[in-house]
Amino acid sequence: MSRATVEETPTVQSSEEGQRSSTQSRSPRRKSQWVRLGLLTAGALAFLFPFYYMLVGSLQEDPNPSLSGAFPNPSNVTLDNYQAINSSISLARSLVNSGIFTGGVLLGTLVFGLLAGYALAVLHWRGRGAVFAALVLVQIIPFQLLMIPLYVMIVRTYGLADSYLGMIFPFAINSVAVLIFRQFFLALPKDLFEAARIDGASELKILWRIAIPLAKPAILTAVILTFIGPWNEFLWPFLVTKDQDLQPLAVSLANYISNLAGRAANPFGAILAGACVLAAPAVAVFLAFQRHFTSSDLGSGVKG
Amino acid sequence: MTVTAPAADPQTNERSRRGSRHKAGRQRIGALFIAPYVIFLVAIFAYPVGLAVYMSFHDYFFAAPGAIVERPFIGIDNYIRAFESPAVRQSFGNVAIFLVLNVPLTVVLSLVLATALNAAIPFRTFFRVSYYVPYITASVAVVGVWLFLFSGGGLVNNLLGPLAPQPSWFVNSTLAMPLIAIYVTWKQLGFFVLLYLAALQNVPKELYEAASMDGAGRLRTFMSVTVPGVRSATFLVTLLATITGANLFTEPYLLTGGGGPNGASASPVLVMYQEGIQQGNAGYAAAIGILLIVAVLMLAGIQRLVLGRK
Numbered sequence: 001m002s003r004a005t006v007e008e009t010p011t012v013q014s015s016e017e018g019q020r021s022s023t024q025s026r027s028p029r030r031k032s033q034w035v036r037l038g039l040l041t042a043g044a045l046a047f048l049f050p051f052y053y054m055l056v057g058s059l060q061e062d063p064n065p066s067l068s069g070a071f072p073n074p075s076n077v078t079l080d081n082y083q084a085i086n087s088s089i090s091l092a093r094s095l096v097n098s099g100i101f102t103g104g105v106l107l108g109t110l111v112f113g114l115l116a117g118y119a120l121a122v123l124h125w126r127g128r129g130a131v132f133a134a135l136v137l138v139q140i141i142p143f144q145l146l147m148i149p150l151y152v153m154i155v156r157t158y159g160l161a162d163s164y165l166g167m168i169f170p171f172a173i174n175s176v177a178v179l180i181f182r183q184f185f186l187a188l189p190k191d192l193f194e195a196a197r198i199d200g201a202s203e204l205k206i207l208w209r210i211a212i213p214l215a216k217p218a219i220l221t222a223v224i225l226t227f228i229g230p231w232n233e234f235l236w237p238f239l240v241t242k243d244q245d246l247q248p249l250a251v252s253l254a255n256y257i258s259n260l261a262g263r264a265a266n267p268f269g270a271i272l273a274g275a276c277v278l279a280a281p282a283v284a285v286f287l288a289f290q291r292h293f294t295s296s297d298l299g300s301g302v303k304g
Numbered sequence: 305m306t307v308t309a310p311a312a313d314p315q316t317n318e319r320s321r322r323g324s325r326h327k328a329g330r331q332r333i334g335a336l337f338i339a340p341y342v343i344f345l346v347a348i349f350a351y352p353v354g355l356a357v358y359m360s361f362h363d364y365f366f367a368a369p370g371a372i373v374e375r376p377f378i379g380i381d382n383y384i385r386a387f388e389s390p391a392v393r394q395s396f397g398n399v400a401i402f403l404v405l406n407v408p409l410t411v412v413l414s415l416v417l418a419t420a421l422n423a424a425i426p427f428r429t430f431f432r433v434s435y436y437v438p439y440i441t442a443s444v445a446v447v448g449v450w451l452f453l454f455s456g457g458g459l460v461n462n463l464l465g466p467l468a469p470q471p472s473w474f475v476n477s478t479l480a481m482p483l484i485a486i487y488v489t490w491k492q493l494g495f496f497v498l499l500y501l502a503a504l505q506n507v508p509k510e511l512y513e514a515a516s517m518d519g520a521g522r523l524r525t526f527m528s529v530t531v532p533g534v535r536s537a538t539f540l541v542t543l544l545a546t547i548t549g550a551n552l553f554t555e556p557y558l559l560t561g562g563g564g565p566n567g568a569s570a571s572p573v574l575v576m577y578q579e580g581i582q583q584g585n586a587g588y589a590a591a592i593g594i595l596l597i598v599a600v601l602m603l604a605g606i607q608r609l610v611l612g613r614k
Contacts, residue, residue, distance in 0.1 A: 125334030
């Protein structure tokens with residue numbers, strides 16, 4: 001990402017005058033830097049505090065909602081909450097289900113999405129404009145609004161309730177990822193593809209050997225975006241899975257919040273423990289790849 | 305986007321002739337590469353939209369598996385029923401409350417934070433990353449903390465002391481929906497900061513130089529250079545925020561225990577779920593969905609008129 005700054009640099013002046021003007025402008029500039037930092041710090045606090053509180057709350061033996069409860073207290077620390085949530089929703093099983101759901105979507109997006117992005121950017125075929133228009137249009141149709149017909153199709157007609165396939169199918173190819181792939185392939189020099197073609201390489205080989213290795217940043221961006229979609233998705237797997245053994249963690253935790261929490265000794269502690277387990281993998285993946293989650297990588301995909 | 309140079313020398317001519325021989329093959333391969341995605345779009349978007357329209361004009365309900373039932377054509381009865389239903393009206397009104405709060409808050413806060421972030425400042429990566437954390441975390445997980453924070457005896461009420469609202473936040477029919485709007489603003493803000501950061505890179509620097517030459521202050525520069533400069537991003541932000549609002553389900557389902565109190569925070573998607581899936585009136589729920597799509601498209605059209613490119 002370019003570190004474009006809005007700061008105005010002093011223009012050419014005589015050295016004496018330059019000295020004066022820089023001391024003059026320094027104090028407001030420094031002041032504005034402080035305003036900027038203050039604003040950003042307030043923002044960061046507002047964004048991070050609930051996560052900190054989530055962790056602290058998940059470790060409390062007795063829920064302490066007073067101000068002092070926001071600070072860790074060694075005499076009130078326990079892992080019981082994790083045990084409590086684990087005994088009612090089996091964290092390991094739910095995590096495996098979340099993993100299979102997310103893995104299926106990632107696989108579908110990487111295989112078919114890369115093919116589609118390559119076809120849209122590099123190859124010429126009839127109907128390319130129409131498919132691209134559809135790809136953009138699809139971003140505006142809220143998925144939730146199709147839940148009734150999708151439910152009829154997948155659960156009622158095809159009988160895919162309580163199956164991984166039924167969970168994965170509506171998310172199988174992430175359209176935003178396809179947009180990012182297309183945009184990135186478009187930016188690669190055309191001569192590269194021409195040269196490989198003249199050498200007799202097949203399109204599949206060009207995609208695999210040339211385009212994909214060069215598109216690594218775009219692929220990583222798309223992987224993060226694609227990962228957080230199904231990992232965090234609640235409504236669709238909630239509709240499709242009634243069998244607890246097949247529910248992803250987001251669904252089983254939500255069911256715990258709305259139905260079961262009342263029975264626990266420390267319901268908030270157990271909920272927060274489950275929340276930590278659900279949040280941790282997504283945050284870890286994001287932190288690992290955050291370098292690639294920048295406005296320049298994503299901006300090109302969003303601009304279309 | 306890129307235009308290949310026209311064939312000039314014989315060598316390129318040769319190449320392009322060979323290229324045209326290959327063109328038929330490439331055409332076929334292109335169609336082959338795109339086929340899975342096209343099938344996916346048809347199966348997941350085109351066909352369901354058609355099915356939703358069909359269902360909305362029929363008395364489409366769920367029967368026991370295997371039972372042969374008649375689902376007669378009933379014209380616009382489902383739509384009339386939706387218009388007359390107090391629950392549906394209330395849920396659309398709730399989304400209106402949501403949007404009135406969420407969209408301006410999102411635009412202002414994300415643009416201000418993106419502008420503040422768009423400079424050489426210490427801990428830049430830390431700030432950037434911390435803003436995205438709520439966006440990448442599951443709503444189901446974060447909902448747990450918000451429930452804890454805003455519960456009757458929670459931290460927020462403890463801090464407010466005698467100023468704490470009665471009844472407490474999520475069980476207060478006036479406060480439940482606004483608090484959900486603020487929750488979603490907080491949750492999604494990082495993504496919109498990212499969009500604005502991308503847009504800020506495209507504002508010509510000369511404009512800032514010209515503004516400072518004219519002696520414009522910071523606020524003035526922000527209002528007359530930055531704000532118009534990111535106009536197309538603002539359109540995208542309002543559009544995406546509107547779609548998020550129309551999609552609202554998880555938050556009322558979990559934060560207010562299913563749209564309570566008394567439907568004061570129910571969203572249309574929640575009503576669709578209750579009517580369509582829990583009660584089995586799928587045709588009726590499909591009609592609500594169609595109405596919501598129409599409403600979103602109308603709002604998008606208005607936003608495009610006001611903010612779109614000229």
